[in-house]
Amino acid sequence: MKGNGWSRFFRLKGTVFLYLVVVLSFPVFSGSRDEGAVQIPVTPSIGHFLPESGKSYFLRSRTKEKKTNELCIAATEVLFGKTLVPDHAVAIRDGVIQHVFPRTHWRWQQCERKEAYTGILAPGFIDIHIHGANGRDVMDQLKQPDSLSVISTYLPEEGVTSWLPTTASARPRELSRLLSSISSYARSQPDKEAAIIGIHMEGPFISKEKKGCHHAESLRPISISDLNIWKESANDLLRIVTFAPELKQSDELIRWCTLNRVIASIGHTAAKEKQALRAIEQGAEMGTHLFNAMSMPTSRNAGVAFSILNHPKTAFEVIMDGHHLSDVNVQLAWKLSQENSERFVLITDAMSAKGVKNTDGIYTLGKDIQVVIRDGKALRADSDEEVLAGSIATMPGSVRTMRRITNCLPEQALLAGSYHPAKALGLRNRGLLQQGYLADMVLLSDRDTLSVIATWRGGQKIYTSHLLSSHEIHLAP
């Protein structure tokens, strides 16, 4: 552009002015991120621009404030939002994350209570499909009313902070009693346990052909009146219903789920491509343990598995124990969900032997399926062939396996077990370490072994491993 001397002078002045506006306003913007009540999708790297010495105009004005009553927990790596960042801290008040910031930020000095660790601080895991652990099955609750407590007390050892007790097919009345027992337990659940945040009903509206470990005599035709009774028994805690879309009235079931804000999840099904696509169109939002207990593709029929995978918005559960799925199937599922990776939801589908120290012996899955544990696999005891019956997978183990098979980033695998299930359930306050989210967190030893060092629920430490002291960073008083 050409111009005379004066216009060049004004252009230059304009540029300098613009430069000053950007530079001077930056700290204010980074500060407004701290103060804003609105949840902002934060780019963690903003924090890195904060001056280490904390001497900018904005930061200096803050250092005069008195100590906050926040608990601050720092780690050498923090999964902040969706990115792993080094040396950050999480400030917690009333169980909720107030800020996530670099340890060089002035806030660190203001924290009343401070803890610092080596390791990765990540959101607590959320398991939306789990039948049992620690020697108990969810179905045991009616006969042994401490079963949910036994499971919920154990789960923080694996970094799980929320879970959905998952029921197996049973008679309607029994399910009704079970659901009301789960919901009454959940209402008065102690804070030190992994939170029961819903119920997943796996059956009884599933296909005989793909029943897996469910008893054939417990399977039933779809009944909306049963669903209404169960919803009432569950006291609105019902979150997921796994169903087979080839059954009569599946459209009605999906409509009922949509109306009642329950996820209709396609699973244990021999449906054809057309039936699967229709179910998705009608509002089925998820697939239950993708590839397992569902129809697979042939040349002229994509089956349920590929119909779900090919749909850009349908979430799907993945059992990542290294036994339920071939590596190629896992890689395919991961690649095909890259445009919207939140669809890829890690679950354990674990049964009662998970977490038991010496797994020799016979366990039950659901009410009375006999299961033996061999080479890390949960297998039906009544079959000579290898029939998988749930798993003894852990969430950190699943994250490790996912990384090995897909070669994804550590944060991607961690989020598949926390943010993705929260997203599938429509939760906006769990699954991320970010302002406004519940301080449900897990400290993991490092990127590779992922041993659980400590677990917090709502900012309260609910589990510590014997390794904790070797991960503590001693802070100057």
Ligand SMILES: [Zn+2]
């Ligand atoms: Zn299951």
